[in-house]
Every structure is written in C-alpha cells, then in structure tokens.
Amino acid sequence: MNKTDLVATLADRASVNRSDAARYVDLLFDPSTGIIAAALRQRQKVQISGFGTFEARRRKGRTGRNPRSGESILIPPSTTAAFRAGKALKDTVGG
DSSP: OOHHHHHHHHHHHHTOOHHHHHHHHHHHHOTTTOHHHHHHHTTOOEEETTTEEEEEEEEOOEEEEOTTTOOEEEEOOEEEEEEEEOHHHHHHHHO
16 A cells, blocks of 8 residues: 555545545655654654554664675664554554
8 A cells, every 4th residue: 555545545434535635644644744753853752552653763883894895884873763563453464
C-alpha cells in the first residue's frame, strides 16, 4: 500500500472526501511538517498503544571501509528514525 492507497482507504472508511483524507495523512506522516516528524525532531517518542512506537535513535560514530578502495573511513554519529511494532500489531501480522 502506498500513500495514494492509504488516502483512498481512509476516505472510504471515514466517509470523507479524498482531499480531506490526504490532509489528514499529511498531518501525521509528512516528513517536514507532520506530527510524528515534529515529535521526533524534539527527541520525543510517539507511542500508539497496540500499534507501535516511533522514536529517534542516536547511532555512535564508527570506523567503516570504502568498498572500492578498502580504505578505512570515519562514519560520524547520527540520529535516525526508528519504529518498533507493538504486541497487538505483531500478533496480527504474525498470526
């Protein structure tokens, strides 16, 4: 399912028009202005009971290798978005 499919499904299930459904999806998931992204930028967790948790995780700096030259390179520390599925979601998908 892609964003277009998600918008169409939300519009059908919530009995709203597609433009409203698209706005709702963007309000949650837009990478620059969405609610989830804004919370992650502030280092907050977004916990949706039964579904899962979105969080910003800090990765340590480390030494890597350039695959072409074999030369060692320093990979700087970074922060990345992560999602951990909740128990109910795991049970639904896995069972």
